[in-house]
Amino acid sequence: MTWLWYIIGVAILVIPFAAMVLLPIQRSKPVLTVYFLLFVVFMYGPMVAMAVLSLQGTTGSMTLPAKELFSFHWYSELNSSMSVMVAVREGIGKSLWLSLIVAVITAVLSLTLGMAFRRQFRGSGALFYAILLSLMTPGLLLSLGLSFLLYYVGIQKGEGTIGYLPIIGVQTVWALPFGFLVMMSIFNRYDARAEEAARDLGASNVTTFREVTLPLIWTGVFGAGLFGFTLALNEFERTFLVSGTINTLPLQLYIITTASVLRPYVYSLGVVTILLSFLLIALFLVVSGLTGRKKTRAVEEDGSGVDAPSMTPAAASGD
């Protein structure tokens, strides 16, 4: 029987690929549409399974079949006085504060870096690669290295106010490339003539920046900050070895999953964080939608720095 499963698995992977290579897009589209739906199930299926199991009643277990659907028992459990739950609530509180700080710093640094990269400067290539490197460095290595650094300079992890600094540091490093790319995409479509006009009329650098530049790009800055908030809220591996006793929400979740007997509240906690993340994405889309309407109707949420004109409807529907 096993070989049959292998064949089915390989077929699911190979058929769409072959259709894509061999057929024109009009003919391969039905196959690819079905494949896309399968992909969506693959991406969202586990989360849906988790959501369903989080809605079980008191006798609910970690596995199927789901018992006593639908009840909010395991959600109200999150509010209970169990020590695990107290720790979780503390974790949520800390996470929200930390993420807010990271969001502000990410927004400021993305803004300054975005402004810096509007013109070539010495070392701009190296700095650009450093920003890319922050995207590519595996989280474990970053937190390992930073924990060495903390030991070397003699900072106790997680103690006092300074204990929060390394967490904010690594989480910002993780969020910065995304915020930076948002700013790059803003500046790619940015019209510098207003600035020139202001300067020609005798405005100083500071005045020009405050009165002309900032009002034009603030949605980008806000978007960068939102990126920072969402990514920091969900960050785990980078924070793992530098947090000491400060347990953020993902760390708390990891501790629960590895240490204690698993109960369905793990799932309800997971669902709560998912909903929170999706809410933030929606907020981001609304904000970038506002910018889009104000200026061009170009793509905003890609945040990749791809030239907007090439994504106009004409180019996309030319096939």
Add this chain to the structure above:
Amino acid sequence: MSSDDAKHAALEEAKREVEEAESLTGGSAVAVHATTGPRRTPLVTLAWVAPGTIWLLLFLIAPLVMIVLVSVWQKTPVGFEPFAFTTEGYTKLFQTPVYLDTLKDTIIRALVVTGLCILIGYPIAYFLARGVKSIRYQIALFVFVLAPFWVAYVVRIVAWLPVLGRQGVINYFLVEVIGVRAEPIDALLYSNFAIILALVQLYVLFMVTPIFFQLATLDNSAIEAARDLGATPAKVFREVILPLSLPGVLIGCIFVFVLVMGEFATVRLIGGGTIQSVGTLVYDYYKLPDLPTAAAGATILVAVMTIGVAILLRFSKIREVV
């Protein structure tokens, strides 16, 4: 001129356009437009550059340098002795066969996951970029597909537990619903299969996104030119679409390979402690605590990643990726 000649000429033309587009979009994945700003004094430039640079030096570059340094420093009961050089960490690693075996497993796992991500991610990106005509739907579907990226990574791993477990969704389906198996498959959770499945789901978006942007910004006239003059769909794909999307594939490969090499939490949570990666080994040494050995393990990991990325760049024949 025979029709074959015409076809040939058209293909040449299309190829030339590809090359042209390539030279234009060489940096398109992350285009740096450095000429939109007003002239400014060096002091102003410094003011804009300094904050980000200092932050990255402190929290990115310094930690990475520390890993390499600590790997050649002496161990103390709780940490390390700065500037007391020794190669003990490395000898300790290589004396145990576990490290090399794990390194081999980790590399193979990273390669398999990268390959699967191309195989799965490319058709998805292709469908989104070329199959969906309305720009509105295109963006909506892309955001929909991308959304799980913002969900906490631990939560996404945890979500696999009810799917893969002995009484998980897959086994439940196989045994209870369609009844093709009498007994549930034990090996689903805590196996290499489960880890690879979860890793592909976690990292495939790093592959879909760059390929999608390459394909979405692809110039249609090259494709139309080739097709109008009789090139088969396979030939259009091989000679026009594929070469134009290669930079995206390459960026995706680098991301997936490097991130999976450094993977720790997925292997720990889904592997259930029985399966190791270099990341989990490094963590175990860190916990002992034997910081120099952990650092040595991490340094070798960085070296392998760098070699992997260099090979990818070398064999892709792409001059400038970013």
